[in-house]
Amino acid sequence: MEEEKQVGLEDYIDIVWRRKWIILLSFVSVLASTTYFTFTRPPTYEAASILMVEAEEGMNLLDPRGSLFGPLAKPVEFFERIMESPSYRDQVALKVTERLRNPHGILLPMDEALDLVEHNLTLNTSKTSDFLEIKAHADSPLLCYLLAASGTEVLKDRSRGVDKEEAQSVLDFIEDQKIEAQQKLEAAEKKLQLFRERVGIVGNGEEGGALGKLIELEKELAGVQAQKELAQANLEAYDLRIAQVLPDKTAGGRETEGLSREIATLESIRANLVRQPGEHHVEVLSLDKKIAEKKKKLVESIVQDTDVRSSGMQVEIAQLQERRTAEELNIYVLESQERYYENLIEKFKAEHPSMLENAIELAQLTRARKVYENMYNILLEKGEEAKINASTGTGGVKVVEKAREPDEPVPAHSKRNLVLGAMVGLGLGLGIAFALEYM
Known part of the structure; x- marks a missing residue:
């Protein structure tokens, strides 16, 4: 070879x-x-606006201590979806053509303006930062500046418009609840006045002093019950918001089903223990702690089994679940306080049987009036706050650096x-x- x-x-x-x-x-x-x-x-020019996503207070309906959801920021996907919408491109193109015509006298056809917005206007985001960049590039420094400035203005206006729609829904809900609370308050005040006219209250001697003490205990109980009702209303609002964020829920694995059964069993044991006579305060608190731990594990299991499409949604869901668990613990504490005052009242009634019936009825009527009065005042205050938020909201985004007309083109790197x-x-x-x- x-x-x-x-x-x-x-x-x-x-x-x-x-x-x-x-x-x-x-x-x-x-x-x-x-x-x-x-x-x-031809030379290419660039102009950009820098924006910062703000953490705004959630729509607070009932909680007197602060925001319902705490400070929450809109996810970046929210702004991306706005810029991808045809209506956004139409509004930006319309602004650009109007600003070119007045006062510059430049006529730009609408179809060319739409093409510029679609291909020459972009949104740059970062998963590790709260800053957004709206960048425009064109062969004219004026056109480049107008694209970036108009795109920023329309984005803020659209985001603010979404907030106003949500605020209006909140206002409508508050008005309905306020009317209902006012009607209940008026009925409670009328019943209390009729009772005073029919019975009268004796304030002298041992009987009068005992009655005053009983009334004070009933007022304390009413305050705790009012906080409990508000906490339960907040818990329902959390569940509603979670259902909105996660419209498609998974069926849950075996771990989720097992935790749900364990929680139901513990709650049944706790309910039976509360109904039994005698002191069971320590046992009930121990069960409350176990139930809270199980519910926390259940929340973590649900989040793991849920298909969430964005990191922004994951953050919001984690915040909501954490606040929901905290609200449940708050309800358990309030229930313990409620049992404490109820036991004191029962003991006091046994020691003063002669004034029992009238005192109980008076305290119940006073408590009912206080509950509805507190609820009405809170709704009135939150209604005013919602009106202010609707008129002064920033849309969840703040302009850090406005776009400027570029002096030099982008380097050509010849x-x-x-x-x-x-x-x-x-x-x-x-x-x-x-x-x-x-x-």
Whole structure:
């Protein structure tokens, strides 16, 4: 067998020399095209606005201690979805054409403006930062500036509009609840007045002092019960918000089902223990602690089993679940306080049987009036807060740096483009030469 011929450096040089015109032609044509493109392309200008996503107070309906959901920021996907909508592009294009016409007198067709908005206006985001960048590029510094400025204004207006719609829904809900609370308050005041006229209250001697003490205990009980009702209303609002954020819920795995059964069993044991006579305060608190731990594990299991599409939603869901668990613990504490005052009242009634009936009825009527009065005042206050938020909201985003008309175009990097063109042309020529040689 003949040995295969070894290809050496001289052979490659020979191929290059024999195919030099092909290599030279490829090199010159690619370099010429690159040179023409580099020096005839119009300059490109860029303008950008920097925005910061703000953490706003949630729509607080009932909780007198603060925000219902705590400070929550809109997810970045919210702003991306706005900029992708056709209505957003239409509004930005309309603003750009109007600002070019007045006072510059430049007529820009609407279809060209829409094309500019779609292809030349972008939103840059970061998963590790709360800052957004609306960037525009065009062959005119004025047009570039108007694109970025108009895009920023429309984004803020659309976000503020969404907040106003939510605020109006809150106002409608508050008005309905306020009317209902006012009716209940008026009925409670009427019943209390009729009782005072019918019975009268004796304030002298041991009976009067005992009655005053009983009334004071009933007032304390009423305050605790009012806080408990508010906490339960907040808990329902949390569940409603979670259902809105997670419309598609998973069926849950075996761990979720097992935790749900354990919680139901513990709550049943606790209810039976509360109904039994005698002191069971320590046992009830121990059960409350176990139930809280199980519910926390259940929340974590539900979050793990739920398909959430964005990191922004995951943060919001985690915040909601954490606040919901805290509200449940608050309800358990209030229930313990409620049992404490109820036991004191029962003991006091046994010691003063002569004034029992009238005192109980008076305390119950006073408690009912206080509960509805507190509820009405809270709704009145929150209604005013919702009106202020609706009129002064920022839309969840704040402009940190406004867009400015650029003075200089984006660097063209001519030298880099020419070097790359020469390298590509030379490589292409060598490739063609060797391909023809070995075909």
